[in-house]
Amino acid sequence: MTPQHQPYVFTTMGTVVSLTTNDALPHEVAGAVEAAFAALDERFSLYRRGSEGDRVARRDLPLRQASDVYRATYDLAVAWREKSGGAFTPHRPDGAVDLSGVVKALGIEAAAAALMAAGMRGWCLNAGGDVLVDGTQPDGTPWVVGIVDPDDRTALWTQYETGTRPAVATSGIAERGDHVWRLAADDTFTQVTVAAADITTADVWATAILAGGPPTLELAQRCDDLDVLAVSSDGRVWASPVFLTPEPVAG
């Protein structure tokens, strides 16, 4: 049995990234992973005065004059707005462009690409609660993602064993004020976890379903191959079977 390595941890995009690898993580690969996040953070951060994201949000830089990378990311966010029926949006209520909803996922994808390019297989990458894994743990068992209890954000509620859906993202009402904006009519869900084949799909749908409620949940299921666990403010649970015990358990 290969011993499990200590996670490589760093902060970026205003959050914490934790990377666990089955094989020792070479310095230059760790650097490439950090650089992957840093490149996106530098461009898109709304908290960095003068970043491209900040300038577009402040309308100092017209969108049409933004870089190719910025506009491609904006197009990606707009495509998701269309796909999600408007539940996901790259605009804040005041109209300012805010691409935070896709940038973290793109950072995870870029980091994953850096790991793959270096030949690293068998890892678990967590960026601020959004998770992407590759392969299995050293003993061959799947990576298991714990999911935070919506009623006690400091406790684990349930877990998701990764397999064909290696990307797991969770959105909750605590994010309101950041990049989750509810549609006017629906405040059904308080926390939504989505597992998907890729992290952008998982992350965007988690955000969109939280914002759009049950109709968006149904739309997501029609559009993509997902496992979803959604909780409503009145205590109802919408869950793919993978999250449920076979029958109700007393107590």
Add this chain to the structure above:
Amino acid sequence: MSTNSKIAAVLASAGILAAGWSVGTANGATVAAATTTAGGTTTSQTVGTGTTGSATTTGTTSGTTTGTATTTTPATGTTTTTTGTTATTSYKDGTYTGTTAVHRYGSVTVTVTISGGKISAVTAAVVDDGDRKSQQINSSSLPTIKSRVIAANSAAVSTVSGATYTTKAYLTSLQAALSKAA
């Protein structure tokens, strides 16, 4: 290990049933009203106009962005190849308390218990800032239907998924606790 066998049973049944949905009420009296037929197998079938176009754009732009991000990486590759520089040990047994991390609704301090080199327990002390949203987050009543959802086996959990704000503080404290355990 009844928990593990339960999980195995759930996974097995999930594999057969594919995706479906269960809806329950808060008091747990009524459970399971099927809604969506759903299905993992209908991925390629899209709904409405514009969806297909969106999907195509997604793939293209995603690739572009990733490629651009990757081009920044060679700068870090100028160092000579040194492998095996990260620690190879598992965690040391014991109980470790992370630094108190402040988030916009209060603060959180996480304590981790390690036994047999693995995380066996994670507890957290939460200080609420009295904000209305904090009350909403921290003091919701437990809906009984939640009992239908499989419990987390914290000893088996590799990582944690949660909403950003509180998770950020949580992870900060958790990682601080874990680094002490290293």
